[in-house]
Amino acid sequence: MKQPNSTPTTDLMLRETASQTAGPYVHIGLALSIAGLPPRQEEIWSRMATPEADGQPIEVVGSVIDGNGDLVRDTFIEAWQADAHGEYQCDFDLEKPFNSFGRSATTVESGGEWSLTTVKPGIVNAANGKPMAPHINLAVFARGINMQLNTRMYFEDEAEANAACPILNAVESESRRRTLIARREESEDGKVRYRFDIRLRGEGETVFFDF
Amino acid sequence: MPLNKGKRFVERDRSWHPVAYTPGYKTAVARSPSQPLVSLQSPSISEVSGPDFQHLRMGSHDNDLLLNYREGKGQDGLPVGERIIMFGRVTDQFGKPVPHTLVEMWQANAGGRYRHKKDQYLAPLDPNFGGVGRCLTDEDGWYRFRTIKPGPYPWPNGINTWRPSHIHVSVMGPSVSTRLITQMYFEGDPLIPICPIVRTLNDPEAVQTMVGRLDMAHSRPMDCLAYRFDIVTRGELQTYFENV
Ligand SMILES: [Fe+3]
Numbered sequence: 001m002k003q004p005n006s007t008p009t010t011d012l013m014l015r016e017t018a019s020q021t022a023g024p025y026v027h028i029g030l031a032l033s034i035a036g037l038p039p040r041q042e043e044i045w046s047r048m049a050t051p052e053a054d055g056q057p058i059e060v061v062g063s064v065i066d067g068n069g070d071l072v073r074d075t076f077i078e079a080w081q082a083d084a085h086g087e088y089q090c091d092f093d094l095e096k097p098f099n100s101f102g103r104s105a106t107t108v109e110s111g112g113e114w115s116l117t118t119v120k121p122g123i124v125n126a127a128n129g130k131p132m133a134p135h136i137n138l139a140v141f142a143r144g145i146n147m148q149l150n151t152r153m154y155f156e157d158e159a160e161a162n163a164a165c166p167i168l169n170a171v172e173s174e175s176r177r178r179t180l181i182a183r184r185e186e187s188e189d190g191k192v193r194y195r196f197d198i199r200l201r202g203e204g205e206t207v208f209f210d211f
Numbered sequence: 212m213p214l215n216k217g218k219r220f221v222e223r224d225r226s227w228h229p230v231a232y233t234p235g236y237k238t239a240v241a242r243s244p245s246q247p248l249v250s251l252q253s254p255s256i257s258e259v260s261g262p263d264f265q266h267l268r269m270g271s272h273d274n275d276l277l278l279n280y281r282e283g284k285g286q287d288g289l290p291v292g293e294r295i296i297m298f299g300r301v302t303d304q305f306g307k308p309v310p311h312t313l314v315e316m317w318q319a320n321a322g323g324r325y326r327h328k329k330d331q332y333l334a335p336l337d338p339n340f341g342g343v344g345r346c347l348t349d350e351d352g353w354y355r356f357r358t359i360k361p362g363p364y365p366w367p368n369g370i371n372t373w374r375p376s377h378i379h380v381s382v383m384g385p386s387v388s389t390r391l392i393t394q395m396y397f398e399g400d401p402l403i404p405i406c407p408i409v410r411t412l413n414d415p416e417a418v419q420t421m422v423g424r425l426d427m428a429h430s431r432p433m434d435c436l437a438y439r440f441d442i443v444t445r446g447e448l449q450t451y452f453e454n455v
Contacts, residue, residue, distance in 0.1 A: 013221070014304045014443045018417040019228045020394040021236075021408060022379065025327045029317025029343050029379055036328045037341060038283075042268045067241040074329075080261070080387050088256060093266040101262035127253035137257050141392060144238030146229035146411050148390065152257075171249050200242050210223065210248035211258040211388060 019147040026076045026141060031105045042094055046104040048079065048118040053097040055084020055119035059193040060153070060182065063112045064140065067201030071112035075142040077104045079116055081135070086122030120155065126166045133161035133168065140198060149208045153196045154181050171207050179206045218259045220388045221304055221446040229411035236407045237368055254388065261386035264313040264347060273345050276318075276358035280326075280341030290340035292321025292359030294435035297395065297423065301352045301382060304446030308352030309389075314442075315345040315381040316356060323364030323374075332364055357435070360397065368407050375402035375409070378423075384444040395423045395440045 027035035032043060049057060060079075064072040079102040082088050089100040104114040121134045134155055139148040154162050162168055162181065171177045182196035198206045231243035251258065272279040277289055297316075301309040319325045319342065322334030326342050344356045363373050377394040384390060396403050403409055403418070412418050420443065429437035 013446060014302070014306060015227060015417070015420060016223065016304060016445055017391060017393050017420045017441075017443045018412055019391060020379075020411075020421065021239075022381075022392045023394075025317065025319075025325045025330060026379070026392075028325055028327050028341075029315050029345075030381060032343065035326070037326060037343065040273060040345075041270045044264075044267070067243075067245075070241075072242065078387075078390070080257070082257075088260045090260060090263050091266060092262045092264050094268075099262075124256055126255045132255060132257070135257070137387060139387070139390060142242060144236070144240075144242035146231060146233060146236070146239060146243075148392065149231075149244065150387075167251065167255070170251060176246070201245050205244055205246050207246075208244055208248050209251055210225070211251040211254040 021143060021146050022076055022141040022148075024074055024143040027105060031076055031103060034105050034107055044092070044101065044103050046102050046114075046116050048081070048099050048102040048116060050097045053084070053119050055122070056192065058118060058120050059187065059191055060116040060118060060136065060196060061113050061193060062115075062182075062196040062198060064106050064114070064142070064198045064200065069202075071106070072142060072200065073106055073108045073112045075106045075114065075140055077106075077114045078102070078139045078141070078148075079104070079118075080137040080139075081118065082121040082124045084119050084122050086124045088124075123161065128166065130166050131161070131164070133158050133165035135165075135167075138198075140200075145200075149200070150211070151198065151206050151208050152180055153194075155194060156181050156184050176205075176207050179204060217450060218386070219254065219448040219450065220259070220386070221448060223445060227414060227417050233411040236411050239411070258388050259386050261383060261389070263311070264383070265311050267313070269345065274354075274356045276340065276342065276344050276356065279344070281339050286339060288339040290320065290337050290359050292337075292362075294357070295360050296355065296357055296429060296431070296435055296437040297378060297440060298353065298355040298429065298437065299423075299440040299442060301348050301354065301384070301442045301444060303384075303389075303444050307447070308348075308350075309384055309444055310348055310350050310352055312348050312352075312385065313345065313383045314348060314354045315343075316378050317343045318358065318361040318378040319364055321359050321362050323362035334362065334364070363402055372407060373402055375400045375406050380440070380442070382442050382444060385447065389444040391442070391444060393421055393442075395438070396421055397438065398422050398424050
């Protein structure tokens with residue numbers, strides 16, 4: 001038998017299954033309506049909040065832009081956010097007025113935009129107990145993306161909270177921090193809308209996190 | 212459980228997984244960040260929590276691709292192709308089962324054609340095959356699908372580039388930190404080592420984590436073969452001491 005201390009520590013642990021791109025047909029599996037497939041009994045999609053949910057109803061929209069400046073029209077997006085009181089609602093249940101988890105996609109038909117119907121998230125504390133500014137965690141999957149890219153969307157009208165947010169401040173470059181701030185727009189129907197464009201590469205490249 | 216307050220996970224080994232910029236897989240070039248990822252030294256609840264899908268209502272055939280497309284259409288045909296069971300166990304890096312987690316999969320039909328409005332490949336659609344499945348792992352982390360073996364298909368990368376037979380697999384795990392999308396390949400397929408997407412990985416051992424193995428013991432005589440595909444998600448670290 002081998003001496004336990006002669007075994008490299010990595011051998012004491014399994015290696016993670018390796019990641020592969022979600023590919024061009026990710027919608028078949030995770031966004032059936034986009035692929036043109038009939039829905040099943042329940043689907044996970046972009047309406048995270050019903051009108052009954054606590055908090056300010058908002059729409060979040062955005063496009064995804066590649067290193068050539070072109071729209072990426074086949075991404076798949078996952079969102080994870082706290083409710084209006086700053087609590088994550090982990091128990092996914094479509095009968096509840098709010099779910100912390102949502103999915104969306106950019107398509108040719110949507111003009112290359114993804115969108116979420118949700119409420120503005122409340123403040124959640126960082127690991128050290130300091131408050132983090134309201135934010136939505138986003139993961140971007142697509143053909144050509146070998147492993148999902150994780151980012152965070154913050155709100156332009158939370159300047160004070162943003163300035164004090166320990167995670168935003170973990171991004172050293174001020175100009176790069178700005179890539180994480182969504183712009184507020186009023187839409188024609190009076191709804192509050194935030195726009196968050198994600199740039200995968202090159203000028204104005206969005207900050208992506210490892211955690 | 213998935214609130215995971217104070218939990219941490221083993222750091223993801225980014226050199227084990229494919230990096231973002233992989234010119235052999237051409238689409239990755241314009242879609243890969245040029246700046247390094249910003250590492251969060253102390254992940255917060257936003258990173259270590261995640262959704263629990265035990266209350267997602269699913270159909271009784273959501274994990275049976277032989278039957279789930281014909282449902283509600285008044286059809287009683289079966290899909291063309293080799294009938295297979297795809298099954299395995301989801302554990303973390305310490306071998307701890309990942310129970311009640313959502314496993315989703317999608318695939319081409321036996322001819323290598325996807326039921327997706329964007330797929331224009333010559334191979335015909337199969338009127339009895341959709342190509343999507345989902346299920347929750349059981350108490351011990353096991354999942355199971357019944358389907359047909361997908362065919363290889365050509366795609367525009369090089370002049371004559373083919374994907375090996377593969378099933379796309381998505382697993383949530385206990386948190387958004389463990390979120391993983393991968394592909395299961397079939398043991399012995401000669402297209403595996405020449406696939407530009409497989410070759411986004413640098414380590415041949417990492418490729419082995421994506422290969423489903425023929426499992427005669429779990430095959431059904433006169434019915435279908437079985438392929439076992441175990442999935443390993445990031446290890447959950449135990450915290451023994453309070454951080455001060
Ligand atoms: Fe594929």
